[in-house]
Amino acid sequence: MRLELLTVGTELLLGLTIDTNxxxxxxxxxxxxxxxxxxxxxxxxxxxxxxxxxxxxDRAGTVLVTxxxxxxxxxxxKHAVAELLHMPLEFxxxxxxxxxxxxxxxxxxxxxxNRSQAEVPRGATALPNRxxxxxxxxxxxxxxxxxxxxxxxxxxRNLLTHEVVPRLAPRAGSLVVRSRTxxxxxxxxxxxxxxxxxxxxxVRPLGLAYLPGLEGVDLRLTSWGAEAAESDARLDAxxxxxxxxxxxxxxxxxxxTLADIVVGLLRARxxxxxxxxxxxxxxxxxxxxxxxxSSEVFRGGIIAYxxxxxxxELEVPAELLRLKGAVSEPVALAMAEGVRRRLSVDVxxxxxxxxxxxxxxxxxxxxxxxxxxxxxxxxxxRQTIFPGSxxxxxxxxxxxxxxxxxxxxxxxxxx
Amino acid sequence: MRLELLTVGTELLLGLTIDTNxxxxxxxxxxxxxxxxxxxxxxxxxxxxxxxxxxxxDRAGTVLVTxxxxxxxxxxxKHAVAELLHMPLEFxxxxxxxxxxxxxxxxxxxxxxNRSQAEVPRGATALPNRxxxxxxxxxxxxxxxxxxxxxxxxxxRNLLTHEVVPRLAPRAGSLVVRSRTxxxxxxxxxxxxxxxxxxxxxVRPLGLAYLPGLEGVDLRLTSWGAEAAESDARLDAxxxxxxxxxxxxxxxxxxxTLADIVVGLLRARxxxxxxxxxxxxxxxxxxxxxxxxSSEVFRGGIIAYxxxxxxxELEVPAELLRLKGAVSEPVALAMAEGVRRRLSVDVxxxxxxxxxxxxxxxxxxxxxxxxxxxxxxxxxxRQTIFPGSxxxxxxxxxxxxxxxxxxxxxxxxxx
Numbered sequence: 001m002r003l004e005l006l007t008v009g010t011e012l013l014l015g016l017t018i019d020t021n022x023x024x025x026x027x028x029x030x031x032x033x034x035x036x037x038x039x040x041x042x043x044x045x046x047x048x049x050x051x052x053x054x055x056x057x058d059r060a061g062t063v064l065v066t067x068x069x070x071x072x073x074x075x076x077x078k079h080a081v082a083e084l085l086h087m088p089l090e091f092x093x094x095x096x097x098x099x100x101x102x103x104x105x106x107x108x109x110x111x112x113x114n115r116s117q118a119e120v121p122r123g124a125t126a127l128p129n130r131x132x133x134x135x136x137x138x139x140x141x142x143x144x145x146x147x148x149x150x151x152x153x154x155x156x157r158n159l160l161t162h163e164v165v166p167r168l169a170p171r172a173g174s175l176v177v178r179s180r181t182x183x184x185x186x187x188x189x190x191x192x193x194x195x196x197x198x199x200x201x202x203v204r205p206l207g208l209a210y211l212p213g214l215e216g217v218d219l220r221l222t223s224w225g226a227e228a229a230e231s232d233a234r235l236d237a238x239x240x241x242x243x244x245x246x247x248x249x250x251x252x253x254x255x256x257t258l259a260d261i262v263v264g265l266l267r268a269r270x271x272x273x274x275x276x277x278x279x280x281x282x283x284x285x286x287x288x289x290x291x292x293x294s295s296e297v298f299r300g301g302i303i304a305y306x307x308x309x310x311x312x313e314l315e316v317p318a319e320l321l322r323l324k325g326a327v328s329e330p331v332a333l334a335m336a337e338g339v340r341r342r343l344s345v346d347v348x349x350x351x352x353x354x355x356x357x358x359x360x361x362x363x364x365x366x367x368x369x370x371x372x373x374x375x376x377x378x379x380x381x382r383q384t385i386f387p388g389s390x391x392x393x394x395x396x397x398x399x400x401x402x403x404x405x406x407x408x409x410x411x412x413x414x415x
Numbered sequence: 416m417r418l419e420l421l422t423v424g425t426e427l428l429l430g431l432t433i434d435t436n437x438x439x440x441x442x443x444x445x446x447x448x449x450x451x452x453x454x455x456x457x458x459x460x461x462x463x464x465x466x467x468x469x470x471x472x473d474r475a476g477t478v479l480v481t482x483x484x485x486x487x488x489x490x491x492x493k494h495a496v497a498e499l500l501h502m503p504l505e506f507x508x509x510x511x512x513x514x515x516x517x518x519x520x521x522x523x524x525x526x527x528x529n530r531s532q533a534e535v536p537r538g539a540t541a542l543p544n545r546x547x548x549x550x551x552x553x554x555x556x557x558x559x560x561x562x563x564x565x566x567x568x569x570x571x572r573n574l575l576t577h578e579v580v581p582r583l584a585p586r587a588g589s590l591v592v593r594s595r596t597x598x599x600x601x602x603x604x605x606x607x608x609x610x611x612x613x614x615x616x617x618v619r620p621l622g623l624a625y626l627p628g629l630e631g632v633d634l635r636l637t638s639w640g641a642e643a644a645e646s647d648a649r650l651d652a653x654x655x656x657x658x659x660x661x662x663x664x665x666x667x668x669x670x671x672t673l674a675d676i677v678v679g680l681l682r683a684r685x686x687x688x689x690x691x692x693x694x695x696x697x698x699x700x701x702x703x704x705x706x707x708x709s710s711e712v713f714r715g716g717i718i719a720y721x722x723x724x725x726x727x728e729l730e731v732p733a734e735l736l737r738l739k740g741a742v743s744e745p746v747a748l749a750m751a752e753g754v755r756r757r758l759s760v761d762v763x764x765x766x767x768x769x770x771x772x773x774x775x776x777x778x779x780x781x782x783x784x785x786x787x788x789x790x791x792x793x794x795x796x797r798q799t800i801f802p803g804s805x806x807x808x809x810x811x812x813x814x815x816x817x818x819x820x821x822x823x824x825x826x827x828x829x830x
Contacts, residue, residue, distance in 0.1 A: 013451050014592055016624075016637065019434075026430030036428050038463070041437075048453070052467025055470075076552030105529025177429055209431075222431065271559075275718070282690070285718040289696025292772055292805055300724035302717060303690070303700040309715035309758055312726070329643040343724055357707055390707055405628070 001172045002035045008067040008077045009151065010043035021066050021156050023119045027179075028160060029064075032229075033172035037354035048081040049341035057144040064164075071113040077148060078121070078137065085141050090125040095126055099133055127163040136163055150333035157333035175225040180235040182242045184249040184321035185216030185258060186403040191399055192217055196245045203238040214395040215258065216403075219246075251406060258402040259287045259294075265409045271346040273405070275301035276314050276339035278326065278352040279369060284398045299345050302334065309354075314338030323390040325364070327352050329381045336381075340374045347408075348374040349401055350381075354394045369397040416587045418448045419471035421776035423482040424566065435573050436481050442594075443575055444479075448587035448643075453519045459483055460633040460674075464495040470560040481580070482566030484549040486528040492563060493536070493552065497792075499557050500664060502536035507806035510541055514548055542578040546570045551578055590640040595650045597657045599664040600631030600673060601818040607632050611660045618653040629810040630673065631818075666821060671818040674702045674709075680824045681712040686761040688820070691729050691754035693741065693767040694784060699813045714758050729753030740779070742767050744796045747785035751796075755789045765796075766816055770808045784812040788790075791823035 001165040003027060011017040017043060026036045037060050042048035049068070056063035068077030082089050096118035103110045110133075117134050120126050129134030132155040137148040147164060149156045182191060189212045200208055203221060211218040221238040223231040245252045251258050266273055275284045285301045288294050302313045307326055310316040316334040324330050331351040340348025353369030360366030365385060372381040382404065421441060426432040434456060441451045452475050461640030464483070464543035483492030497504050518525045525548075532549050535541050547570040554561040556592040562579060564571045598606060599788035604627045615623055618636060626633040636653045638646040658665045666673050681688055690699045700716045703709050717728045722741055725731040731749040739745050747765040755763025770785025775781030780800060787796040797819065801811040 011624075013441060013454060014445050014637075015438035016594060016635070018438050023427075023430035023433050028427060030429050036459070038467075039428060041454040043452070052453075078429075099702075127548075141550075179431060209426075220431070222429075277697070277700075280694070280701070281702075281709075281713070282700025282716060282718065285692075285697025286695070286701050286809075289694075289720060289770075290806060290809075294696075295720060298696070299721040300718040300728070301697060302728075303697065303701075305704060305710060305716075306714040306758075313666040313715070314715075337416070342728070343721075355704075391705060394705075 001033070001062065001169070002037050002060040003029065003062040003064060004038045004040065004060045005036060006049075006052050006056060006063055006065045006106045006159055007039075007041045007151070008044060008049055008065060008075075008288070009041070010045075012067070012106055013043050019296050021151060021153060024153075024157065025160060027062065028165065029168070029172075030177040032165060032169045033174060033176045035173070036169060044074045044076055046076055046080045046083075049077060050084040053081055053084055053146065054143075057146070061144040062147075064147045064149065066149045066156055068246055069117070069137075069148060069150045071111065071117050071133065076120070080123040081139070081146060085121070085146070087123055087139065087141070089119040090122050091115070092118050092126065093134055094217055095120065098128070102133065112379070112388070115405065117138045129155055129157055129159060131158045138163075138167065173226055176231055177222065177224055178228075178231050178235060179220055179222045180239055181254055182212075182219045182221070182239050182246070182250055183216060183252045183254075183256065183258075184219065184246050185251055186400050187217065187246075187249045189217050192223050192246065192249065193398075195247075196242070199245060201227050202241055206234055206238045208238075209243050214392060215399050216249075216251075237286065240286070247409070248407065249404065257287075257290075258289050258399060258406065262402050262405050263288060263291040263294050264346070264408070265344060265406065267293075269409070269413075272297055272299050273347040273349065274299050274339045274343040274345035276335035276350045277301060277303050278310070278335070278350065280353075280394050280398050280401075281305055281350050283394055284349065284401055287398055287402065299343050302339050302342065310335060314342065316376065326368060327364055329383055332372035333374065333379055333381045336372035336374035336379065346375050347405065349405060350374070351397055351401055353393070353397055354395075355390045357390055369393065370403045371402075371404055372398065373401075373404050373408045376405075376412045380404065380408060416448070416477065416583070417452050417475040417752075418444065418477040418479060419453045419475045420451060420452075421457065421464075421467050421471060421478055421480045422456045422566070423480060424456070424461060425489075426457045427482070428458050436566060436766055439568075439572065440479065440481070440575060443580065444583070444587075444593040447580060447584045448589060448591045449583060450588070459491055461491055461498075464492060465499040468499055468561065471556075472528065472561070476559040477562075478559070479562045479564065481564045481571055482533070484563060484565045486526065486532050486548065493534070496563065497536040497707040498552070500536070500554065500558065500561070502554065502556070504534040505534050507533050507539050507541065509628070510535065510550055513543070517548065524559050544570055544574060546573045553578075553582065556736055557588070571805045572759045575778075581797060587804055589642055591643050591646055592637065592639055593643075593646050593650060594635055594637045595654055596626075596664055596669055596672065597634045597636070597654050597661070598631060598667045598669075598673075599634065599661050600666055601815050602632065602661075602664045603634050605721060607661065607664065610662075611657070614657070614660060617656055621649055621653045623653075626722045629807060630814050631664075631666075640714070663763035663822065663825070666818065668776075672702075672705075673814060673821065674706050677817050677820050677824070678703060678706040678712055680821065682708075684824070686826075687712055687714050688764065689714050689754045689758040689760035691750035691763065691765045692716060692718050693720055693725070693750070694770045695766050695768075695809050695813050696720055697814075698809055699764065699766060699816055701815065702813055707771070714760050717754050717757065725750060725787055729757065742769055742779055742783055742785060744785050744787070744798055748789065748794055748796045751787040751789035761790050762820065764816055764820060766812055768801075768812055770805045770812075772805055782808050784815075785810065785811065786819055788816075788819050788823050791827045795819065795823060
């Protein structure tokens with residue numbers, strides 16, 4: 001089954017609104033065996049909409065249209081399509097009734113303009129929208145199938161999942177396109193590639209994409225055009241092979257974050273953690289406390305941006321700062337040990353570095369960061385130079401600190 | 416001048432890659448008077464590329480194509496277009512020479528496959544790419560103008576700015592589409608709308624869009640199809656009117672962040688700041704230290720996630736915690752005053768709240784956050800209930816804390 005996507009909206013054409021719907025729809029439909037052959041965006045213009053819908057039907061036989069179903073004068077998608085396909089609009093009392101009810105629950109009354117949202121092209125099926133005011137529409141016509149969804153992302157997503165996928169899946173082909181992402185950290189892309197060797201051959205026919213980002217390098221495996229069960233089996237085997245080759249650098253899959261993993265490991269061991277941050281200014285604490293329930297393990301931290309705070313709150317010896325400099329392994333260690341002692345936590349993390357843009361020297365260039373972990377066996381410290389801009393250096397430093405904590409947690413786990 | 420955008424890439428069609436180029440190109444071109452009439456994405460497929468380029472030329476006369484110019488077998492955009500327009504590819508020694516030089520500077524040698532990147536359709540102009548390996552291409556043909564740019568965002572952006580805009584601007588119409596964004600904070604969208612009154616009429620013919628986000632509500636003014644000078648004058652006047660009506664809730668324009676503003680105000684006054692964070696876990700420190708040069712004003716902070724840290728490090732009386740609860744105005748105040756004293760800073764900020772998803776009570780529902788500022792005249796504290804998920808509540812709390820600091824800085828400014 002071939003399908004084209006069409007998004008309608010002048011603001012999209014001007015780049016004032018980013019089209020996030022298309023990518024989401026494409027992933028969902030490809031995973032159930034629909035082949036997406038083209039994506040088009042046109043403005044809120046009757047001729048352009050009709051031309052695009054007509055051409056899409058001629059080429060692919062099915063078109064999914066989003067946007068332009070609202071109650072304002074700009075919203076002409078439904079009218080344009082109804083006219084193109086000679087399906088005059090008819091007012092449906094039942095839809096209107098639901099709309100009035102919805103407004104009543106919110107303590108409001110629908111405006112006159114909302115009445116147009118209860119109009120449906122003759123012969124079309126309205127797809128009930130419990131998340132907003134514009135129903136989706138399903139039009140079986142002699143020229144092909146037209147599906148219309150509102151452009152509001154949450155409404156689009158829910159209608160797609162609950163109304164469109166169940167109707168399309170039985171007509172879709174048995175060959176699906178599915179992906180799985182294996183997440184790695186603390187290893188540069190080129191080193192990872194060397195380590196993986198001729199992985200492309202090993203995972204074939206799966207495709208492999210390296211997606212480097214601030215949290216590390218994600219490895220995306222894609223199964224193209226296979227049966228669903230075979231596709232999932234191949235992805236399982238491919239992910240296992242990636243894990244085997246990348247070893248300890250793999251920390252998770254999909255949406256899992258390193259902070260989730262670290263908090264989970266700490267919780268399982270009943271350990272508490274505290275942070276001492278200089279160049280990251282609180283971002284590590286921020287990442288750990290992003291995890292719901294992190295209060296079970298995260299006690300707090302000291303943001304020691306200024307050296308006076310390193311000395312006064314973390315008890316880093318002033319002499320050490322003078323001799324070694326604030327960005328040095330001994331200072332990172334002293335910070336980690338200081339916060340561990342100070343907050344009476346099991347694990348202390350210290351971060352000190354030069355995030356830039358200024359501040360670098362020949363000896364310690366911008367991007368130099370020292371990371372230390374105290375309290376899991378012997379203390380560990382590592383000096384690294386991170387590439388990138390100020391926010392990139394900071395984000396990489398936080399991610400690598402989390403990786404180091406995970407590493408120490410795994411190394412000290414009882415067998 | 417009308418133009419269509421075409422992006423090429425099978426991964427785009429499947430939603431595996433997000434197309435950020437199109438929106439950026441559209442904004443840049445609209446601002447110099449080019450009318451973008453359609454955006455299309457097709458896969459790495461010769462027939463689909465030729466069909467899309469041909470149709471775009473027939474409709475609009477000009478098409479800008481991105482993607483598929485790399486050295487691998489997937490990259491067939493140039494070949495497909497050259498064939499469609501009967502402009503056979505010719506190897507250009509000079510482009511190859513630049514490519515070899517570029518690789519040499521990076522200590523590498525080009526692969527055999529890179530040779531194809533030095534091939535140019537006969538009669539086309541190569542647009543030199545100093546940011547990557549694939550030159551842009553400019554094809555004046557009897558059917559219209561075809562511009563091809565690489566899909567790598569940084570290469571696309573630089574070629575667009577330095578090579579495409581100067582060539583297109585003289586042919587573009589004199590009517591441009593330009594936008595300006597006025598940023599507000601600490602006021603809900605509906606209250607802001609009431610306060611702005613019939614602003615739509617006042618700024619006409621400018622369009623106005625409310626863009627609510629985690630940093631507040633941005634107000635985007637758009638001037639549609641006016642001469643450049645008139646357009647800019649209207650946007651100036653419209654922004655001034657928005658500022659007049661929204662008052663102190665406006666903190667900046669465009670890309671300016673509230674953290675930039677606060678750091679700037681503190682620096683101008685020679686004041687230092689420290690933070691005491693519970694539910695935000697370090698995110699306020701993170702935001703302040705995002706600003707390069709913030710070390711002049713930001714000393715550090717205490718992340719007091721656990722109550723033991725509030726008592727031990729911030730000297731919040733245990734009795735107060737017991738009587739009022741950790742999420743209370745007196746505790747937020749004690750935290751702000753504690754960190755101010757502790758780190759010897761001029762301004763102390765305290766944040767304590769319930770970020771969720773759990774932890775709410777009938778009395779203090781999830782989203783309840785107390786924010787305090789000490790050291791700028793009398794201490795100030797405010798209790799608010801923020802809507803949204805855990806990350807949303809935390810981001811809104813940080814932004815509102817910054818807003819409160821700005822407010823106190825402005826209120827205590829000497830005249």
